[in-house]
Amino acid sequence: MTDDSSATDSSATLPKAYDPRETETRWYRFWEQSGFFRASAEPNDARPTYTIAIPPPNVTGSLHMGHACRTTFEDVLIRYHRMRGFNTLWIPGTDHAGIATQVVVERKLAREGKTRHDLGREKFIERVWQWKAESGGRILEQLRVLGASCDWSRERFTMDEGLSRAVRHAFVTMHREGLIYRDTRLVNWDVQSQTVLSDLEVESEENVQGELFDFAYPVEGGGEIVVSTTRPETMFGDTAVAVHPDDPRYTHLHGKFLVHPFVPRRVPIITDAQLVDPKFGTGAVKVTPAHDWNDFATGKRHKLEEINILEKDGKLNANAGSFVGLDRFVARKQVKAKLEELGLARGSKAHLLTLPRSQRSGTVVEPIISTQWFVRMQPLAAPAIAAVEDGRTQIIPEHWKKTYFHWMREIQDWCISRQLWWGHPIPAWYCVACQHTHVALEAPARCEKCSGSVTQDEDVLDTWFSSGLWPFSTLGWPDKTLELDRFYPTSDLETGYDILFFWVARMMMMGMHFMGDVPFKRILLSGLVTDERGEKMSKVKGNVIDPLDVINGATLEQLLEKATQNGAKDSGLDYLRKTYPEGFAAYGADALRFTLLSYSPQTTKIALSIKRIEGHRNFGNKLWNAARYALMNLESGSARATQTRPAAAHFANRWILSRLHAAIETTHSAIEEYRLDEATTALYHFVWRELCDWYLELSKPLFASTDTALVAETHATLVHVLETALRLLHPMMPFITEEIWQRVPKADGLGKTIMLAPYPDATRDALRDAAIEREMGVLQAVVVAARAIRSERDIHPKLTLPVMLCTDDPGRTLLFERERTAIESLTNSRVSVEPANTPQQFSEQSVTAVAEGTTLLVPLKDLIDDGKEKDRILRQIQKLEKELAAIDKKLSNSGFVDRAPPDVVAKERERKTELEQALAQLRDALKKISS
RNA sequence: AGGCGCGUAGCUCAGUGGUAGAGCACUACCUUGACACGGUAGGGGUCGGCGGUUCAAUCCCGCCCGCGCCUACCA
Numbered sequence A: 001m002t003d004d005s006s007a008t009d010s011s012a013t014l015p016k017a018y019d020p021r022e023t024e025t026r027w028y029r030f031w032e033q034s035g036f037f038r039a040s041a042e043p044n045d046a047r048p049t050y051t052i053a054i055p056p057p058n059v060t061g062s063l064h065m066g067h068a069c070r071t072t073f074e075d076v077l078i079r080y081h082r083m084r085g086f087n088t089l090w091i092p093g094t095d096h097a098g099i100a101t102q103v104v105v106e107r108k109l110a111r112e113g114k115t116r117h118d119l120g121r122e123k124f125i126e127r128v129w130q131w132k133a134e135s136g137g138r139i140l141e142q143l144r145v146l147g148a149s150c151d152w153s154r155e156r157f158t159m160d161e162g163l164s165r166a167v168r169h170a171f172v173t174m175h176r177e178g179l180i181y182r183d184t185r186l187v188n189w190d191v192q193s194q195t196v197l198s199d200l201e202v203e204s205e206e207n208v209q210g211e212l213f214d215f216a217y218p219v220e221g222g223g224e225i226v227v228s229t230t231r232p233e234t235m236f237g238d239t240a241v242a243v244h245p246d247d248p249r250y251t252h253l254h255g256k257f258l259v260h261p262f263v264p265r266r267v268p269i270i271t272d273a274q275l276v277d278p279k280f281g282t283g284a285v286k287v288t289p290a291h292d293w294n295d296f297a298t299g300k301r302h303k304l305e306e307i308n309i310l311e312k313d314g315k316l317n318a319n320a321g322s323f324v325g326l327d328r329f330v331a332r333k334q335v336k337a338k339l340e341e342l343g344l345a346r347g348s349k350a351h352l353l354t355l356p357r358s359q360r361s362g363t364v365v366e367p368i369i370s371t372q373w374f375v376r377m378q379p380l381a382a383p384a385i386a387a388v389e390d391g392r393t394q395i396i397p398e399h400w401k402k403t404y405f406h407w408m409r410e411i412q413d414w415c416i417s418r419q420l421w422w423g424h425p426i427p428a429w430y431c432v433a434c435q436h437t438h439v440a441l442e443a444p445a446r447c448e449k450c451s452g453s454v455t456q457d458e459d460v461l462d463t464w465f466s467s468g469l470w471p472f473s474t475l476g477w478p479d480k481t482l483e484l485d486r487f488y489p490t491s492d493l494e495t496g497y498d499i500l501f502f503w504v505a506r507m508m509m510m511g512m513h514f515m516g517d518v519p520f521k522r523i524l525l526s527g528l529v530t531d532e533r534g535e536k537m538s539k540v541k542g543n544v545i546d547p548l549d550v551i552n553g554a555t556l557e558q559l560l561e562k563a564t565q566n567g568a569k570d571s572g573l574d575y576l577r578k579t580y581p582e583g584f585a586a587y588g589a590d591a592l593r594f595t596l597l598s599y600s601p602q603t604t605k606i607a608l609s610i611k612r613i614e615g616h617r618n619f620g621n622k623l624w625n626a627a628r629y630a631l632m633n634l635e636s637g638s639a640r641a642t643q644t645r646p647a648a649a650h651f652a653n654r655w656i657l658s659r660l661h662a663a664i665e666t667t668h669s670a671i672e673e674y675r676l677d678e679a680t681t682a683l684y685h686f687v688w689r690e691l692c693d694w695y696l697e698l699s700k701p702l703f704a705s706t707d708t709a710l711v712a713e714t715h716a717t718l719v720h721v722l723e724t725a726l727r728l729l730h731p732m733m734p735f736i737t738e739e740i741w742q743r744v745p746k747a748d749g750l751g752k753t754i755m756l757a758p759y760p761d762a763t764r765d766a767l768r769d770a771a772i773e774r775e776m777g778v779l780q781a782v783v784v785a786a787r788a789i790r791s792e793r794d795i796h797p798k799l800t801l802p803v804m805l806c807t808d809d810p811g812r813t814l815l816f817e818r819e820r821t822a823i824e825s826l827t828n829s830r831v832s833v834e835p836a837n838t839p840q841q842f843s844e845q846s847v848t849a850v851a852e853g854t855t856l857l858v859p860l861k862d863l864i865d866d867g868k869e870k871d872r873i874l875r876q877i878q879k880l881e882k883e884l885a886a887i888d889k890k891l892s893n894s895g896f897v898d899r900a901p902p903d904v905v906a907k908e909r910e911r912k913t914e915l916e917q918a919l920a921q922l923r924d925a926l927k928k929i930s931s
Numbered sequence B: 001a002g003g004c005g006c007g008u009a010g011c012u013c014a015g016u017g018g019u020a021g022a023g024c025a026c027u028a029c030c031u032u033g034a035c036a037c038g039g040u041a042g043g044g045g046u047c048g049g050c051g052g053u054u055c056a057a058u059c060c061c062g063c064c065c066g067c068g069c070c071u072a073c074c075a
Helices: A021-035 A067-081 A097-110 A120-133 A138-146 A161-176 A234-237 A248-253 A293-301 A320-322 A326-341 A378-389 A400-409 A463-467 A482-487 A495-516 A547-552 A556-565 A570-579 A589-596 A608-633 A650-670 A675-701 A708-729 A736-742 A768-793 A809-819 A819-826 A866-892 A894-899 A902-930
Strands: A049-053 A087-091 A178-191 A194-195 A200-216 A224-231 A242-244 A257-259 A266-272 A284-287 A345-358 A366-375 A394-396 A426-433 A437-439 A455-458 A488-496 A521-527 A528-530 A604-608 A799-804 A829-834 A846-851 A854-859
Touching: A021 A138, A021 A547, A021 A589, A021 A736, A049 A482, A067 A488, A067 A521, A067 A528, A067 A547, A067 A589, A067 A650, A087 A482, A097 A120, A138 A242, A138 A547, A138 A589, A161 A178, A161 A437, A161 A463, A161 A495, A178 A293, A178 A345, A200 A234, A200 A257, A224 A234, A224 A242, A234 A320, A234 A326, A242 A248, A242 A293, A284 A293, A320 A326, A320 A521, A326 A345, A345 A400, A345 A488, A378 A495, A394 A400, A400 A495, A426 A495, A426 A608, A437 A768, A488 A495, A488 A708, A495 A521, A547 A556, A556 A570, A589 A608, A589 A675, A608 A675, A608 A736, A650 A675, A650 A708, A650 A768, A650 A846, A675 A708, A675 A819, A708 A736, A768 A799, A768 A809, A768 A819, A768 A846, A768 A854, A799 A819, A809 A819, A809 A829, A819 A829, A819 A866, A846 A866, A846 A902, A866 A894, A866 A902
Parallel strands: A049 A087, A049 A488, A242 A266, A394 A521, A488 A521, A528 A604, A799 A829
Antiparallel strands: A178 A194, A178 A366, A200 A224, A200 A345, A242 A284, A257 A266, A426 A437, A426 A455, A799 A854, A846 A854
């Protein structure tokens, strides 16, 4: 804590340092209560629309950096378009997040010593809704803290009535069209959550150190055949052993049978060239059709029996004989032991394998045979592929297109039923009497075939089924609404690349299918936010950075406490201690936003650095102080911001208007290209380096002038540039810009809020002036050179020095004479403009520097150390000689002169002349010292 | 195994076929009436390696090394 951070300066209207905490909530409340976020539903509103459907966060979740990142990006696009006069709609909402939410509630129940089965389905779902009521909406409050300007009046939830109706409608329609079907096949089973999973919900853990276990099956009538397996317990489901048809080792066994050592079963030896690689292991493969993907296919080829050996909880069932009731991993050990005992074990070796794990529970997924609902994907994928191919939807960055196409072209049918209780019930009913299946929007009273009674399918739909409809279900679909008509297709979708398949691809398919048009025109895929080491944030690692802690501040103790609560390991706590010994200051939402925006969208990893956030907090403070300076000076005049460029004649004023022009244009094109990182760089540079470092400094002597017209012009320029810069920055830093903007003196009728002010326009707000910029370049070079002399000589800033600017160039002479006061003010010197040959005539000892064809001469009789001065000049000479040599080499190369573009050659020649001139001047200076 | 991406200053990252950039960190000096969450001036890089194309390569192409991710397979 700095000692006087909250102190106020008596002479200024603003506190010395900007404190975001109180400001941010205050302005957000004002915006929301004023209805500024609302999209227009006016039937006659002719403005173009700009729409984003928010990626709905988990309703019971809380904000993480990934959300913060996307939300900020979306908010910038929304605010930018709103300021540009679009009818903008940002639809907020939440997802019911089936498994995730159910697991959380089950865990809470477990703490009471109960399971969901103790409660029963109805009571359990009540508990989930209760939990949703408690924690739901928290995450939306957190989006508000970030400044998200969503149209909250249109907030949706994937399980609310309207969206549930959309889900039923989609299911029934697709079923009628033959795109949804029910089938019995091998699926991924999560024994912990006790539900089936889609392929995408299975993650593979690579290079796990496992064991390849060999054992022998006795052959009927004598002999044996040895097989290898990583899952010995599955042998209860073995219904064949396969060998390669051409493998001579096993030819004599073709057609024979094996004796299962544990259960009364004859196991046939089959030949299969597809399954068996004779070079692997023993060349003989046990076949378990009910529990392995390849074996399932093999079983179908050979019409093998499919024997399920697992209960839903992963324990072995009655098919495992005396092993019944054992957990799969316990069974594995015992099977091996028993085989040893029987003398059938044939050794084992270490083996690297890939384990399929449930994305949710982390448990090893078991393939089992089960009856489930599926979506036929190929017919849906085709139009979604075409839409990206022909550019109706653009993917940014473009390289993700390949990944999208690859997945879409190899797409597998999607298992959409889940054995959960929390989710959309499947709108299917089965006749108790005749088993007939009814799929309908509402429950049928009785079976349409036999009039028997019906019961509803007990399963629910995969969460992603409802989120796939999000871009249009939130707009009222399946009804034909004004909103659908106006806002579909939406404009941009911003999300993490990790859910490209889960969500984005499915929205594309659903959108094309139901709306006949793409759901969004652009897909913007952002990277994953990691800690500063580039490691994925995880609760166990303890490296999770909560956006709210960054915004509101947190002590190290608070960070450690939170990490501990989340189950962080000691190494994680050490990391926190080491990396953030001081905790976080309250950097504010603006600083966090600006930082998240500053990372290139091309990158797949956003290694969030707190130092960078701090730097952007400092940037906000810089802006704040620029405003303090401006407001303080404006008090003495009557200048008002008008949102129209003032007529400026003076050098400094014209220069800043010219730089403003560049800043506006760069920001504009950067946003249009979704390069918000470039926009932040441009704005940072403009505000700090150009506005503060140069213009504000140049304005100081102007305000001291007695020329009242000049002072008035400078007032007008200053207030205009400040007000425009605020508007330019507003989408990225909404809070501080509003806070300052409200205090800027403005002409009447400029509105109540910066967020509805027009976005700056280079033509209206600024004026490019290339000649002035060139002059300023000369002035800056001379100033920098003079300052360097001071700095290298350790001359105290308070000491005013004489500086001679020696040149024969009439333009420069004029410039230096005209801007003498500016140069003097920027360098604390007394400037005189002299002829170019002055150094030769100057007999006193002096320090020399060369800039822009001008020799700077600073007579410093008492302050000069000849040796040091000589070294300094020599170093400068060496540097220039090196550059000159490189240019000479190029120019003496006929290939370059003949074949390079003429302007490039001309540029090199020009630079050569400059260098030669500068070198001559430096050598003169050197000679003078040496003599 | 295939695909994609990455490798640039101590750190985090931009970038370009024509003299290598930013922020932070670092060094020195400075509390000057906007700002020490600051100012001024500095130091620091054979742009992962090797070849090729080119007048010219950090950038384009090929190979290699290292890292990350995705998809598939693994008895």
